[in-house]
Amino acid sequence: MLRKLLVAVPLAAAMAGPASAGPSDDPAAVLQALIDSTSSYYLTQSEQNLMMMPDNPALWSLEEGEALFKTPRGPKNVSLEGCDFGKGPGVLEGAYVELPRYFKDTGKVMDLGNRLIHCMKTLQGFPADDPAVKEIHGSKSDHMKLQTYIAAQSNGMPWNPPMDHPLEKAMRDAGEVVFYRRSGPFDFNCAACHGEPGKRVRASVLPYAQDPKEWTKAISWPAFRVGQDNTRSSQHRLRECIWQMRYPPIVAGSDLSIALLSYWTELARGQPAIIPDMKR
Amino acid sequence: MFDTKIRVAAACAALALAGTYATAADVDYTKMTPQELAEYLIFEAKGYKFDAQVQTEGATAKDRLVQDELQKVCTETRNKPSPEQAAKISAAARESIKYPEGDIKLGDWKKGRELAWSGFGYRLDPNFDDHKKSAPGANCYNCHEFAGDRQGGTIGPSLRNYGKLRGTEQPVLKLAYGIIYNAHSMFPCTRMPRQGAKGLLTEAQILDVMAYLFDPESPVNKE
Numbered sequence: 001m002l003r004k005l006l007v008a009v010p011l012a013a014a015m016a017g018p019a020s021a022g023p024s025d026d027p028a029a030v031l032q033a034l035i036d037s038t039s040s041y042y043l044t045q046s047e048q049n050l051m052m053m054p055d056n057p058a059l060w061s062l063e064e065g066e067a068l069f070k071t072p073r074g075p076k077n078v079s080l081e082g083c084d085f086g087k088g089p090g091v092l093e094g095a096y097v098e099l100p101r102y103f104k105d106t107g108k109v110m111d112l113g114n115r116l117i118h119c120m121k122t123l124q125g126f127p128a129d130d131p132a133v134k135e136i137h138g139s140k141s142d143h144m145k146l147q148t149y150i151a152a153q154s155n156g157m158p159w160n161p162p163m164d165h166p167l168e169k170a171m172r173d174a175g176e177v178v179f180y181r182r183s184g185p186f187d188f189n190c191a192a193c194h195g196e197p198g199k200r201v202r203a204s205v206l207p208y209a210q211d212p213k214e215w216t217k218a219i220s221w222p223a224f225r226v227g228q229d230n231t232r233s234s235q236h237r238l239r240e241c242i243w244q245m246r247y248p249p250i251v252a253g254s255d256l257s258i259a260l261l262s263y264w265t266e267l268a269r270g271q272p273a274i275i276p277d278m279k280r
Numbered sequence: 281m282f283d284t285k286i287r288v289a290a291a292c293a294a295l296a297l298a299g300t301y302a303t304a305a306d307v308d309y310t311k312m313t314p315q316e317l318a319e320y321l322i323f324e325a326k327g328y329k330f331d332a333q334v335q336t337e338g339a340t341a342k343d344r345l346v347q348d349e350l351q352k353v354c355t356e357t358r359n360k361p362s363p364e365q366a367a368k369i370s371a372a373a374r375e376s377i378k379y380p381e382g383d384i385k386l387g388d389w390k391k392g393r394e395l396a397w398s399g400f401g402y403r404l405d406p407n408f409d410d411h412k413k414s415a416p417g418a419n420c421y422n423c424h425e426f427a428g429d430r431q432g433g434t435i436g437p438s439l440r441n442y443g444k445l446r447g448t449e450q451p452v453l454k455l456a457y458g459i460i461y462n463a464h465s466m467f468p469c470t471r472m473p474r475q476g477a478k479g480l481l482t483e484a485q486i487l488d489v490m491a492y493l494f495d496p497e498s499p500v501n502k503e
Contacts, residue, residue: 166310170317174309177318180358182351184344185402185480186419186473189355193435201422201433202399239406246402248328248341255309256327259318 023093024156027274028053031217034272038213041198045205049226049278058148058224058276061139061231065149068142073132074124083119085112085150086162092153097273100262102165109171111261112147113235114253136252139231147233148222148276155275159216159268168262171255175263178256179209188245190260194218204280209267216271219264223277231276234261332405335416341404354469366468373465376477377458380487384453387484392492393499395485396420397430402480418481418489419473426492427499436472443494444501456493460486 024030031053035043044050069080085095086103100111106118117133120126126133135141163169179190193201194209207218221234235252238260242250250257307324309317321327322345330342347355350372353365361369398417403409409416424439425432432438446452458465461476475481481489492498 170309170312170314173314174312174317174321177314178322180355181318181347182355183347185478187351187354187478188471188473191358192471196435199433199435201435203431242328243403243407246404247344248330248332249405250328251326254321254327255325256321259321 023153024272027056027152027155027220027277030156030272030274031277034213034216034274038211040211040214042205042207042214043217046226046278046280049280052226052278056224056276056278057139058222058231058278061145061148061222061224062152062276063149065145065147068145069149074120074126074130076123076125078124080116080119080123080146082123083115085115092150094154094157096151096154096275097157097159098162100168100171100258100265101162102167109165109167109255109258109262111234111253111258112150113143113233114258116143116146116150117253136233137230137236144222144231144233148231151222151273151275154273156272158270158272159219159265161262161265161269163266171259172262172266175259175261175266178260179263184246186246190241192245193241209264212268212271215264216268217274217277219268220274220277222275223279225279227280232279329405333408334404335402335409335411350464350469357469359469359471361469369464369468370466373462373468373474373477374458376474377461377465378476378483379454379457380483383450384457384490385487386448386453386491386494387487387489389488389491389495389498389500392488392490393426395481395489396424396426396492416480418475418485420489423472428503429499439493440500441503442500443496443498446494448494453490453494456490457486460489 028050031043031050072079081090083089084103084105085092086098086101087093087095096112099115100109102109103115103118108114110118113136120130120133121128128134132142136143138144161168161172163172182189182192191209193199193206197208197211197214199206199208207214209215209218219234221237222231224230225232235257238257239250239252242248307320309320312320323342328341328345330340332341334341334344350369353361353369357365395418397420399419399422400414401409401411401416401419420426420439421430421432423433423435424437425434426439426442442456446456455466459467459472460481462474463470463472464474473480476483476486493500495501
């Protein structure tokens, strides 16, 4: 409790300040500050999860991820500490809230998952079909552990996807088109569920894409999905939405998926990331 | 639009000749409009698994992403068609409706209740809905609430006391049948799936769902 209070005070100051704010170590405090600053059923819908935040099982993923990150691995026996996530080799603080972004060395806009794969292959020498590279879902996967650790170094920091490179803008704008594009046997688009505030699908309160304070929680992954008993990623959330929409399965890491992530991150710009979060 | 489609197609053809296939590096995304890039990412850059198994015989997963005229207009206008577009949409939707022969006779409200509740059907990999094992439901509760016994969604309007408030005269039943069959007949660019027009529900299933809405014995009208 005392620890919580100690974190909450500088956080409140940080959130009022400019985008250069540093990371906070308490996702629950970040979420609470959002709840206190707005009125949203989506943010508060699971009282149980709010209470569980200090014991979030995703914290295990985070801890295991830190060890994995720093351990020399792969055929080249090096750690991931030399991996550049956009802010220079080894710089993790604030890297995740600036993804997806353009990387000069690949000429592509990449999300965290794609960048990790890139570093596992080039830096550590893992072959593409190694389980470390290709198993991207579930708490037991290296990906979810590493992603949780890396992303958590941006907890409390405002989403700030760079739009300096023309490719970053192109991907974001194409993502917006896809978000509103109606198709499939049910004629759905993303906006069918996320286009109005305060709506429910059955018992679940849906996040509204045009409310950044609500949307930041919606896109704060990795998070522990209580109903699935696993730590999950943005790509997994996307996959499940697409499945519910009755679309063909989306290819994780495809440019299509990156375009959607670019747009959805844009929608939360300026609001603090809650990582790791807990979700239903 | 037409012109740029040719441009993309030409680029793809050139790549095919060179013995490679189109990836991000081969095509300049920044030279495309957002619409062109979106289409490219969906259909050319392998954004979806088009080889996924589907439930409908003769259909492919890719077919699901190809927009028909209604989907195109509702996408372009973000569900706010002009009065002219709206009139065209609802006229085409009315045209699509195949009514039962003779008077509309309500089906079994108990079957309708379970159909309305079921969210099963038409989902693909990674958790394929096998229609041979279980028939697809109507998904109504996703967006509507019907009665106090089970919680429904709020994306669509509440349908509590639907029959009690409207009665069961044939014109009323015909209107409701039309809305379930193709809701764009009444509400152009609605988010509601075209249950009949897209072959999602059979005539008998629609009549069961209607019984759940209209039958005086149905929990919908018992509150």
